[in-house]
Amino acid sequence: MSYFFADLPEYTAMILFGIGLSILMLAKNLVKKIIGLNIMDTSVFLFLAAKGYVENTVAPIVTPEELGHIDSALYSNPVPAGLVLTGIVVSVSVTAVLLSLVVRLNEEFHTLDIDEIIHILRKRDREDLK
Amino acid sequence: MNKEKRDRLYAILCTCLTIVFIGVMLFMATDLPHLGLATNPDINEVPEFYVEEGPEETGALNAVTAMILHYRAFDTLGESCVLFVAAISVFILLRIDGNASNDTIVAIDRRYEPVNDPILSKTFLILVPAVFMFGIYITMNGHLSPGGGFSGGAILAAGLLLYLNAYGLANTERFMTSKLYRRVTALALCFYAAAKGYTFYMGANGLETFEKAGVPGRILSAGLILPLNVCVAIVVAMTIYSMYIMIRKGGFNK
Numbered sequence: 001m002s003y004f005f006a007d008l009p010e011y012t013a014m015i016l017f018g019i020g021l022s023i024l025m026l027a028k029n030l031v032k033k034i035i036g037l038n039i040m041d042t043s044v045f046l047f048l049a050a051k052g053y054v055e056n057t058v059a060p061i062v063t064p065e066e067l068g069h070i071d072s073a074l075y076s077n078p079v080p081a082g083l084v085l086t087g088i089v090v091s092v093s094v095t096a097v098l099l100s101l102v103v104r105l106n107e108e109f110h111t112l113d114i115d116e117i118i119h120i121l122r123k124r125d126r127e128d129l130k
Numbered sequence: 131m132n133k134e135k136r137d138r139l140y141a142i143l144c145t146c147l148t149i150v151f152i153g154v155m156l157f158m159a160t161d162l163p164h165l166g167l168a169t170n171p172d173i174n175e176v177p178e179f180y181v182e183e184g185p186e187e188t189g190a191l192n193a194v195t196a197m198i199l200h201y202r203a204f205d206t207l208g209e210s211c212v213l214f215v216a217a218i219s220v221f222i223l224l225r226i227d228g229n230a231s232n233d234t235i236v237a238i239d240r241r242y243e244p245v246n247d248p249i250l251s252k253t254f255l256i257l258v259p260a261v262f263m264f265g266i267y268i269t270m271n272g273h274l275s276p277g278g279g280f281s282g283g284a285i286l287a288a289g290l291l292l293y294l295n296a297y298g299l300a301n302t303e304r305f306m307t308s309k310l311y312r313r314v315t316a317l318a319l320c321f322y323a324a325a326k327g328y329t330f331y332m333g334a335n336g337l338e339t340f341e342k343a344g345v346p347g348r349i350l351s352a353g354l355i356l357p358l359n360v361c362v363a364i365v366v367a368m369t370i371y372s373m374y375i376m377i378r379k380g381g382f383n384k
Binding site: 003006007009010011014015017018021022025026050051053054055057059060061062063064067068070071073077079080081086088089090093094096097099100101103104 | 141144145147148149151152155156159160162164165166167168170172173176177178180181182184185186191192193194197198202205209212213215216217219220223224274275276280345346370373376377
């Protein structure tokens, strides 16, 4: 229990991931599904960024005077920052492609409801069979 | 079973699944190493090397920049290419047919945004230069302070979008055309690839490069990291702007 508050970012990330997953499964609106996916992405970034923190340290940016005798114990971990950067770029790209697909679907079916789109598609299939 | 009943059953099942999932994840999280301890297994020789050797070997004071633009520079090139490919996919998906007349595009433009709104224009007249300057500052200081190509480019893109929303597409398209986007982005990516290829080739053969040129702490230092940051910023700003314009208006006019 003494570590509960220190580990709070981890627990928050887990709960956010679950919230995003439930939105992804339950929301009928395609834009809301994309928002759910983004919440899941954000939870992973929060988890990674929290992992990079080390107590009583500062961001890994040294001063010019320190060059030559840098002590890594004074600075936090730079590796998760690089990983989060990669994740953010991929998340932005995926969101953009998904949103453009949604724009196209809306132009075709005039709705964002996934159930209605499936319904219209099934109706078209039945008409094709006749 | 009718549709409403099936939907309700699906919702209940999903909620139960999510609650069980969150519970399992939280239970596992209690077993993870606690945050912030210096004895954690992720504080090993890798971050130690990046922090202690990175600024010395590259001349960039920011260890994260030294890592992503020097040791793992090809990873960052891949990221920039992912952005570029995503923008191209959006282009392909949302392209307006060539025979759509210019009037319809202008009509769509006017429907969604207040063109020549006095309050917006006057506010953004003050705001946009400051936003641009902040973005350029973050990009240029990527090797000295927090920031770098990705964050600076995102801020520059925000400035472009502000400009677009305040003054309309016609004004923005005096300089931001699809031709400019394609050429500048491809040029920035090619320069990045060529610069890093050169450094890796020379370094692998034990030859001298201008990798550490400049006094650490100055703007013009750390050799290739500053130009590479500028390249990344250009790609990010152009890509976010073009994605916005494609999704919002279906494409560049010119």
